[in-house]
Structures are given as structure tokens and as C-alpha cells.
Amino acid sequence: MRGNAALRRLAQDDADARAKLQAVLDNGKAAEIFGRMVAAQQGPSDFVERYDSYLPTATLSKPVYAEREGIVSAMDTRELGMAVVTLGGGRRRATDSIDYSVGLTDMARLGDRIDAKQPLAVIHANDEESWQQAADAVRGAMTLSDQAPEATPVVYKRITQ
Incomplete structure (x- = not known):
């Protein structure tokens, strides 16, 4: 260690x-x-x-599914973060308010096998249009392939100073 x-x-x-x-x-x-x-x-x-008495709850929480089966081989985490911003869960400008009820949970991970029963994520939104925008972003941010990605280290680099 x-x-x-x-x-x-x-x-x-x-x-x-x-x-x-x-x-x-x-x-x-x-x-x-x-x-x-x-x-x-x-x-x-x-x-x-x-x-649960203190945290707000989104009015709509439902899973988003991939359009095809495969293994999660890449993920655009910036795009996923921007999906949350679009839902209202982040700021574009310092003056923007944050809606703490919205976001993504139960995210698929790199190497997960995705099929018709396995969602990419659960989207928490406050209306159907926002949910759909986030669903499109999640689908676009996750790459599915037929082969598992190469294993990557959990810790990319240690900073000692």
C-alpha cells in the first residue's frame, strides 16, 4: 500500500x-x-x-435504455455532466440556480453489458421534454461495442506535492 x-x-x-x-x-x-x-x-x-424528508424529489424518474445491445466501452463524462446542467442540476452562469431534485442515478459503468432490461441510467427530471433531452444526451455519451474495453487503472496519477 x-x-x-x-x-x-x-x-x-x-x-x-x-x-x-x-x-x-x-x-x-x-x-x-x-x-x-x-x-x-x-x-x-x-x-x-x-x-428523504429533506431532499427534494423530481416529478419524473425513469430509466433510459440504449438503442442497441452491447458493452459500455467508452463514456463522455463531460456530456453526461452537461445533461445534468440541462436538467437544471448545474449552472451555466454563476447566477443560475440549481435544482437539487434532478440528475442521473444508477449509471451503467465501463464494461457493463447492456441489453433491453439493463438501463444506461435513471434520469430524474421535472418534465418529459427535459427527460427526453437528457435521454438523448446519455445515449450519445455512452459508446456500446461488442468487446469489453481494456482495463484502466482506478488511480490515473498520484500527486505527491
Whole structure:
């Protein structure tokens, strides 16, 4: 396991680190700490337990499917981000407001096999026209092919300074 000395003392190797992370997710400790962080920043003290009471919900949430079967071999992440901006979930100008109810979830990942039952993503929008624009953008941003992409490293480059 590479990294700074403090991180090396927390886990012996990557497998040990993953196991420790999974343990705090499973036992609820991570959620407890997150809830305390939210409360410390003047957020609701019951946010973790009742997040759905505090977060807005889009009026329309439905999956977008590919026009053909295949394996996700490339993804234009900028185009996906701009799809969210078009939905209202981001700003084009500093003065634009953000609609926190819209966005993309349950995204297909590189290497996923896509068929008629497997959506590319779920789009959360506030009207059918916005959903359709986002669906077109998602379809255009994901390349499907017959072969899986080459594996790429999870960490592209470490910056040490």
C-alpha cells in the first residue's frame, strides 16, 4: 500500500483498507459520523434517518435504455455532466440556480453489458421534454461495442506535492 505514513498505519494493504471501509459501512459507523458532520454544519440532526424528508424529489424518474445491445466501452463524462446542467442540476452562469431534485442515478459503468432490461441510467427530471433531452444526451455519451474495453487503472496519477 502506497501513500503517506498516516494512511499506511491505518491498514496493512489495499485489501485490509477495503475490509475496514466495508466494516464501517456495514456497522453504521460511517453513517453516524456523516450525520454528526451534517449536524455540525447546522444541518438537521436526523438527516441520515430522514434524508428523504429533506431532499427534494423530481416529478419524473425513469430509466433510459440504449438503442442497441452491447458493452459500455467508452463514456463522455463531460456530456453526461452537461445533461445534468440541462436538467437544471448545474449552472451555466454563476447566477443560475440549481435544482437539487434532478440528475442521473444508477449509471451503467465501463464494461457493463447492456441489453433491453439493463438501463444506461435513471434520469430524474421535472418534465418529459427535459427527460427526453437528457435521454438523448446519455445515449450519445455512452459508446456500446461488442468487446469489453481494456482495463484502466482506478488511480490515473498520484500527486505527491
